[in-house]
Amino acid sequence: MAQPKERLADKMELPPATEQPNVYPLSWRSHTRKLQEVWEAALRENWDPERLPWDTLDVDSYSWEERESIAYWWSLLSVFDASAPPVFAEALVKTYEVHEEDPVRKCFFSVTRDEQNHEIMCGLAITKMLGHPDPLTYQPRTELGRRLQKNVHWLYYNGGRYWTGYKQAVPKYDLAVLFSSFLMGEIAAATIFKQMYDNSREAVFKEGFRNIGRDEGRHMAICMAVMERDYPGLDPATKAVVTKQIRAGYLFLSAVLFEPPMEFWDLPADFIANQREAEDIARGAGFGIPTYEAKLQNWKNAMLNLKGVLDRYAIPFPAIPEVGITGEEISDVAMEDIIPVF
Ligand SMILES: [Fe+2]
Numbered sequence: 286m287a288q289p290k291e292r293l294a295d296k297m298e299l300p301p302a303t304e305q306p307n308v309y310p311l312s313w314r315s316h317t318r319k320l321q322e323v324w325e326a327a328l329r330e331n332w333d334p335e336r337l338p339w340d341t342l343d344v345d346s347y348s349w350e351e352r353e354s355i356a357y358w359w360s361l362l363s364v365f366d367a368s369a370p371p372v373f374a375e376a377l378v379k380t381y382e383v384h385e386e387d388p389v390r391k392c393f394f395s396v397t398r399d400e401q402n403h404e405i406m407c408g409l410a411i412t413k414m415l416g417h418p419d420p421l422t423y424q425p426r427t428e429l430g431r432r433l434q435k436n437v438h439w440l441y442y443n444g445g446r447y448w449t450g451y452k453q454a455v456p457k458y459d460l461a462v463l464f465s466s467f468l469m470g471e472i473a474a475a476t477i478f479k480q481m482y483d484n485s486r487e488a489v490f491k492e493g494f495r496n497i498g499r500d501e502g503r504h505m506a507i508c509m510a511v512m513e514r515d516y517p518g519l520d521p522a523t524k525a526v527v528t529k530q531i532r533a534g535y536l537f538l539s540a541v542l543f544e545p546p547m548e549f550w551d552l553p554a555d556f557i558a559n560q561r562e563a564e565d566i567a568r569g570a571g572f573g574i575p576t577y578e579a580k581l582q583n584w585k586n587a588m589l590n591l592k593g594v595l596d597r598y599a600i601p602f603p604a605i606p607e608v609g610i611t612g613e614e615i616s617d618v619a620m621e622d623i624i625p626v627f
Pocket residue numbers: 366369399400403474501627
């Protein structure tokens with residue numbers, strides 16, 4: 286039988302101090318007004334992917350190549366958005382452990398919920414387009430579909446490599462560092478979903494993109510507000526980690542926002558050709574994936590925006606030669622090092 290724990294309540298007036306960090310804040314401090322506003326917006330703008338007008342989507346009006354190509358894009362997005370709920374849930378726990386102010390906790394809760402909506406949206410789109418709920422076990426109908434499924438296998442493998450590293454990184458880093466990586470995803474995501482909304486003709490996808498884009502805009506506002514709060518007075522060592530994380534985030538998120546850099550993503554030689562072929566077909570079917578040029582411009586603008594933010598706090602920006610941005614050379618980034626999400 287277990288020894289009964291030593292009772293303290295009989296011996297002292299007040300209990301000993303609780304060891305920190307502890308998951309249990311008993312405090313509702315609220316300093317950052319902007320974050321409370323974003324939380325209130327998140328409540329107002331709540332949406333349910335399952336209640337979008339799915340009955341207007343006639344999958345039979347698409348060829349199998351078109352269906353597989355559109356499902357491929359949603360599968361690519363899922364590599365980021367289906368990992369986002371656990372990633373933000375982990376970060377949400379951290380906001381409680383470090384006793385963050387009440388509106389920060391609320392905002393992280395809202396991001397976790399939003400990201401799950403995005404993941405649900407991916408699942409609904411894939412399931413409708415393929416007639417099967419899982420792109421990895423689906424039986425491809427076309428030769429292109431077979432090559433795209435191979436791509437998805439490799440994406441899934443690569444995406445799965447960062448979870449262990451992420452879990453180890455969360456307790457190690459300040460929220461300030463975590464936010465720098467989150468912000469890059471949010472800046473670029475807000476833009477790409479706006480473009481997808483503008484250029485897609487299928488009502489249910491348009492509606493999905495409108496909602497997702499609005500969510501990402503809020504996520505960006507959350508990151509900006511926390512950075513404004515925390516970045517003045519960041520010590521040089523933390524600044525260096527932020528610089529490295531920006532480069533890591535670029536490499537990671539390029540796969541969905543631009544094209545995956547092969548020195549970072551472990552992918553077969555025909556990967557990009559297959560993906561471009563699918564994107565052409567999806568675009569031809571009225572699914573608004575930006576062109577190579579538009580993605581390049583979008584990604585470059587997102588980086589310049591972010592550079593503008595970091596410059597304000599004298600945080601060195603990494604070189605991103607892929608989109609023509611000079612800066613500090615960062616070369617030793619591995620999948621295990623990254624924190625970014627989408
Ligand atoms: Fe998202």
